[in-house]
Amino acid sequence: MRRLSYRQALREAFDEELARDPMVMLMGEEVAQYNGAYKVTEGLWTKWGDKRVMDTPISEAGFIGMGVGASMLGVRPVMELMFWSFYTVAWDQIINNAGMVRYMSGGLINCPIVIRGPANSGTNVGATHSHTPESVIAQFPGMKCVVPATAYDAKGLMKAAIRDNDPVMFMENTLLYGEEWDVPDNSELPGGELVIPLGVADIKREGSDLTLVCHGRAVLTCLKAAEILQNEHGISAEVVDLRSIRPLDEETIFNSVRKTHRLICVDENKPFGSIGSQIAAMVQQHCFDDLDAPVLRVNSLDAPAFYSPPIEKIQNPTPEVVVARALEIC
Amino acid sequence: MSAPITSKPVKHADAAINKSLSVEKKRALYRDLCRIRRFEQISLKYYNAGKMGGFLHLYIGQEAVAVGCVSLMGENDHIITAYRDHGHALAVGMDMNACMAELFGKRTGCSKGKGGSMHYFAPDKNYWGGHGIVAGQTPLGTGLAFGLKYKGLKGAAMAFLGDGAVNQGSFHESLNLAALFELPIVFIIENNGYSMGTSQKRSSAYPSCLAERAVGYGMAWKQLNGEDLYEVRAGVHDALERARNEHKPMLLEISTYRYQGHSVADANKFKYRTKEEVERYEREHDPVGIFKAHLLRDGTLDEAAATAIDQAAITEAEAAAQFATQSAFPEPAEIFDDVYWEVDQKTESGQTGRHFFND
Numbered sequence: 001m002r003r004l005s006y007r008q009a010l011r012e013a014f015d016e017e018l019a020r021d022p023m024v025m026l027m028g029e030e031v032a033q034y035n036g037a038y039k040v041t042e043g044l045w046t047k048w049g050d051k052r053v054m055d056t057p058i059s060e061a062g063f064i065g066m067g068v069g070a071s072m073l074g075v076r077p078v079m080e081l082m083f084w085s086f087y088t089v090a091w092d093q094i095i096n097n098a099g100m101v102r103y104m105s106g107g108l109i110n111c112p113i114v115i116r117g118p119a120n121s122g123t124n125v126g127a128t129h130s131h132t133p134e135s136v137i138a139q140f141p142g143m144k145c146v147v148p149a150t151a152y153d154a155k156g157l158m159k160a161a162i163r164d165n166d167p168v169m170f171m172e173n174t175l176l177y178g179e180e181w182d183v184p185d186n187s188e189l190p191g192g193e194l195v196i197p198l199g200v201a202d203i204k205r206e207g208s209d210l211t212l213v214c215h216g217r218a219v220l221t222c223l224k225a226a227e228i229l230q231n232e233h234g235i236s237a238e239v240v241d242l243r244s245i246r247p248l249d250e251e252t253i254f255n256s257v258r259k260t261h262r263l264i265c266v267d268e269n270k271p272f273g274s275i276g277s278q279i280a281a282m283v284q285q286h287c288f289d290d291l292d293a294p295v296l297r298v299n300s301l302d303a304p305a306f307y308s309p310p311i312e313k314i315q316n317p318t319p320e321v322v323v324a325r326a327l328e329i330c
Numbered sequence: 331m332s333a334p335i336t337s338k339p340v341k342h343a344d345a346a347i348n349k350s351l352s353v354e355k356k357r358a359l360y361r362d363l364c365r366i367r368r369f370e371q372i373s374l375k376y377y378n379a380g381k382m383g384g385f386l387h388l389y390i391g392q393e394a395v396a397v398g399c400v401s402l403m404g405e406n407d408h409i410i411t412a413y414r415d416h417g418h419a420l421a422v423g424m425d426m427n428a429c430m431a432e433l434f435g436k437r438t439g440c441s442k443g444k445g446g447s448m449h450y451f452a453p454d455k456n457y458w459g460g461h462g463i464v465a466g467q468t469p470l471g472t473g474l475a476f477g478l479k480y481k482g483l484k485g486a487a488m489a490f491l492g493d494g495a496v497n498q499g500s501f502h503e504s505l506n507l508a509a510l511f512e513l514p515i516v517f518i519i520e521n522n523g524y525s526m527g528t529s530q531k532r533s534s535a536y537p538s539c540l541a542e543r544a545v546g547y548g549m550a551w552k553q554l555n556g557e558d559l560y561e562v563r564a565g566v567h568d569a570l571e572r573a574r575n576e577h578k579p580m581l582l583e584i585s586t587y588r589y590q591g592h593s594v595a596d597a598n599k600f601k602y603r604t605k606e607e608v609e610r611y612e613r614e615h616d617p618v619g620i621f622k623a624h625l626l627r628d629g630t631l632d633e634a635a636a637t638a639i640d641q642a643a644i645t646e647a648e649a650a651a652q653f654a655t656q657s658a659f660p661e662p663a664e665i666f667d668d669v670y671w672e673v674d675q676k677t678e679s680g681q682t683g684r685h686f687f688n689d
Contacts, residue, residue, distance in 0.1 A: 025480070057506065057507070057510065059506060061469060062469050062500065062507045063503075065468075065470055065504070066469050066470075066476050067476075068470055068473055069410075069458070069471060070473040070476045070477035070480060071473070071477075072453070072473070072474065073478070092466050093469055096463055097461070097469075103445075103669055104441055104459075104460075105459070105460075105668075106441035106442035106443075106668055107671075108453050109451060109458070141669050142669050144670075160679070164672060164679055165671040165677075166671050197678070197683075198682065199683020199684070199685075200683065246685070247685045248684045249684070278687065282687075
């Protein structure tokens with residue numbers, strides 16, 4: 001099995017989808033001639049040219065709205081936000097136009113778009129560049145939201161996102177772009193390509209005593225925590241990677257909780273209305289009799305992102321914090 | 331004081347685009363003006379009778395802009411506008427029954443009762459709304475032009491906005507993108523003088539007019555008089571041809587006037603402007619009256635024919651109100667339709683994972 005970085009896996013997904021469908025095109029700030037601010041789109045402009053891989057000015061409301069409008073005519077734009085944090089200046093286009101035009105038109109219109117880019121804190125760039133908007137986005141029916149943790153998932157989910165006929169908000173992570181994972185070559189796959197459906201969670205580590213539900217980089221945090229829990233405390237933690245926030249694979253969560261009877265939701269959202277809050281609400285309702293302990297959440301500490309590197313490091317969930325919380329209920 | 335409507339000359343009757351109009355086509359233009367006027371007057375009656383929710387932004391007084399522009403649309407031309415959208419909808423040929431039923435919140439409405447007055451759409455007629463957020467539709471219009479160019483189709487987009495929208499960032503971003511990427515789009519400011527209750531002078535900084543802002547983007551611009559249907563057609567035709575043939579955008583500012591308030595709920599409609607001002611426009615600048623007078627003069631219509639067209643519009647609008655009254659409200663189960671394409675189509679994607687979170 002070959003090793004591929006998260007960014008290479010995304011690039012492969014774009015390259016394959018650009019080849020598959022002439023309506024697919026990439027646009028965003030510095031995605032073409034600059035090769036991508038984070039080099040995710042490196043080489044694609046050289047290969048595909050101006051029409052398919054297009055630089056835009058720094059004008060998020062303008063070019064996101066333009067992509068939404070073009071999608072109504074059947075173009076399938078994949079639009080990069082250099083940071084997902086910049087969603088704030090394109091909010092009306094994303095929510096009111098991409099997210100609601102189908103509903104308000106009584107189903108006459110759909111927007112097959114992907115908006116993508118890194119959505120993480122932890123890189124010492126201050127609060128304005130450190131948003132994790134998946135919980136905010138998932139608030140809106142009409143939206144789909146995907147947050148892959150590995151290169152394998154990033155490639156397969158991106159291909160599904162591009163093929164989806166609803167607006168998909170695809171959240172990557174600058175701290176994961178360089179991480180390498182096993183990603184099969186298409187020749188090794190039965191169907192000849194890697195497509196992972198939205199709405200299917202993945203059990204990244206099996207366990208029997210405790211369920212850790214997580215997504216994005218928090219999956220890596222939980223895998224480390226699970227290792228510590230096993231090695232130092234003899235506690236077997238199951239790590240459920242949501243991969244897709246909306247649609248959400250509730251069955252995998254419920255089945256895991258019914259097996260382990262304990263749940264901690266770990267994500268890098270702020271706690272109020274986090275993804276973990278939603279899951280806690282669902283689990284207490286549907287798995288009440290299966291629970292042996294209160295559902296806990298581990299989130300980013302509830303203040304804007306701190307700049308100072310050593311402080312920001314502890315603002316996000318760490319394996320140590322997850323272990324400590326686990327020991328409270330195991 | 332301007333000339334009364336009956337003696338007001340129509341300019342540009344000799345422009346090729348107008349001179350080539352057949353008698354039947356000229357009558358159809360008049361019919362379109364009357365249908366919009368009567369539809370809105372009758373919708374106002376039912377609004378005041380409590381048959382509708384929310385807002386009702388009426389287009390009365392501005393009809394020649396939508397009718398003139400839409401009359402120029404070809405197969406690959408597309409339009410999009412803001413919330414004062416009934417005129418454009420009827421001009422592109424949307425069904426009056428469905429438009430009225432939407433106001434009544436009925437399932438037979440053009441958006442199945444999900445959009446209301448501000449959110450009419452007819453993609454099959456190249457009409458993309460009907461948008462509630464001021465200037466929010468301008469990037470979408472830019473995208474329609476982008477889509478045309480991307481697909482190699484010869485056509486143009488028209489993005490309508492009010493004079494109150496020119497100060498929104500999304501509009502300026504749209505102008506920049508359209509000029510930068512050489513997109514086939516005509517931005518049309520329907521300047522009725524007031525952004526809600528704030529006059530143009532109190533809301534915008536400008537050199538000689540709003541359209542001149544195009545200069546900052548290296549874009550051509552022009553002012554047109556919206557009371558004169560032929561002037562609208564002549565000016566917009568040139569802009570559309572330029573967009574279609576040269577992929578050059580243009581910013582047009584068409585002066586017009588709304589007789590009603592910003593919406594029917596505009597409690598101050600005679601506070602930020604005088605009753606005399608409104609009456610003067612109705613008397614001297616009414617686009618329906620001016621065009622009718624022209625058609626009477628050039629022999630396209632006589633009084634009896636004009637009255638018959640207008641009467642038919644009243645009858646049609648009243649029938650639409652009856653249709654809307656008799657239609658059923660949507661079922662509660664319809665709340666979850668039309669949220670996700672994949673769910674509606676029952677695709678594998680639409681049936682994988684949970685999409686709705688009600689319990």
